[in-house]
Amino acid sequence: MTMLALRKTAPRPGLDFAELPEPVAQPGEVLVAVEAAGICGTDVHIAEWTAGYESMTAGMPVTIGHEFAGRIVALGEGALGVAMGQRVTVRPSTVCGRCAACTAGHPDGCTGRSGIGIGRDGAFAALVRVPALNCVAVPEGLDAELAAMTEPLSVSLHAVDLAEVRPGQRVLVLGPGPIGLGIALFAEAAGAEVVLAGVGDAARLATARAVCGATAIDLAGTDLPAALAAAGQSAPFDAVIEAAGATPAIEAGLLRLRKGGRLVVAGIHARPAPIDLTRLVRMEQSIHGAYRAPIADWSRVLAFMLRNTEKVRAMVTHRLPLAEAMRGFALSQSREAAKVILRP
Ligand SMILES: [Zn+2]
Ligand SMILES: [Zn+2]
The missing domain is CATH 3.40.50.720 (NAD(P)-binding Rossmann-like Domain)
Structure with a gap:
């Protein structure tokens, strides 16, 4: 089976669609079926290839998309704290597990990070493999497009x-x-x-x-x-x-x-x-x-969204299938849209 994915393939302006084999969860990872993935200003910068993203070049080609939610459909060996079928949103910044901060139990201070949708394949695709540790359970009452708003x-x-x-x-x-x-x-x-x-x-x-x-x-x-x-x-x-x-x-x-x-x-x-x-x-x-929120902030955001569901939903101005992603990027670039959500 193959799947459609939106990728950055070279260090120049533009994005490309590709048909890719479905990914397989590695040890400690899960496979998430993406239900909603937001287009971020970062994605627009990556598409336009403005200065500041040169470090991505080493990981290309890479599927982008880092604000997302979906359902766990496969568990890799030793994936802890997660369950099949669980609804999750995913912290896009993965930690190395080896640096001084990580080994001291302070992952917020990790110096060897890789970003899902930046340094490794992201969520502008039907399936994405992510570390189980990065999954955050989505509470009842929040649908996928709201859950995808947790990261921004x-x-x-x-x-x-x-x-x-x-x-x-x-x-x-x-x-x-x-x-x-x-x-x-x-x-x-x-x-x-x-x-x-x-x-x-x-x-x-x-x-x-x-x-x-x-x-x-x-x-x-x-x-x-x-x-x-x-x-x-x-x-x-x-x-x-x-x-x-x-x-x-x-x-x-x-x-x-x-x-x-x-x-x-x-x-x-x-x-x-x-x-x-x-x-x-x-x-x-x-x-x-201000760049990346501490891990503990994610539960504060989910609680806030549960109390303010309609306010957050009003921020989502456009919903498009993944195949129409380029129209979504144009809407984001033109500043006509607030948040564009893609549905793989
Ligand atoms: Zn973002
Ligand atoms: Zn680390």
Whole structure:
């Protein structure tokens, strides 16, 4: 039997479909029948082949797709803590089990990671083999497309945690893509007043207004200070969280931050950003990078989704069969879509 898979085959722009033999679970692994897999900004960057993903080259050709959920259909030898037929979502970052952090029992600190859908075959295919350790059980009441949102929402939750958002604070979120939308949701849940800004992002900002109570502003034809003033939001923010991956957003965000405030950078930037360090020093501001959520955050996200099922579902704007993945990528690139879910 063969299956359709969407792959990165060479270090240049583009993706290719391939018919591949069905994978076999190796020791310690399970085979997951993918029911829903989200297209992530990372996948779009990999497709466009923007700077920052060069390390993927060694693993090519590789099936991409790292935000997914499905059902366990085969168990490899010694696959522990999982059961046949179990519904799971999968943490895409696999650990090596050999480095100092791993052998000391701190897998969050592993230095030898490989990403499912980046360094090894991912979920834009009917079947994917993954370490049993990476499987997270999906609770009753969450269907596959919601469960596939766990990974991006864990990134959002982690960024909000690093911003140390407190009730009553004002938080500015730059970038209304799925990660930014999730950040707005979690900041709001933490009791903050949220402003979410995008540039030429009418569709995603409309999704934001449907999903949460954030003030959603479009900077098309204006700039951040003017748009904030027009929305009555000129006062400095306690925290600014950047999820745009746009270099100018960093300096613009720092300028809207209060003395002692935190800028959390969650976007992936193709270029270095200029930063006025003297101003940063005098304002005693700090900049934190947010990348991968700790393992423990996954259960917090699943619990949040159970309480906010319809808000999270509103983030899924398009559902397509895998064979139409390229249309899904175009929708993500055009920023018409919030989250596109593919169904292999
Ligand atoms: Zn992702
Ligand atoms: Zn390790």
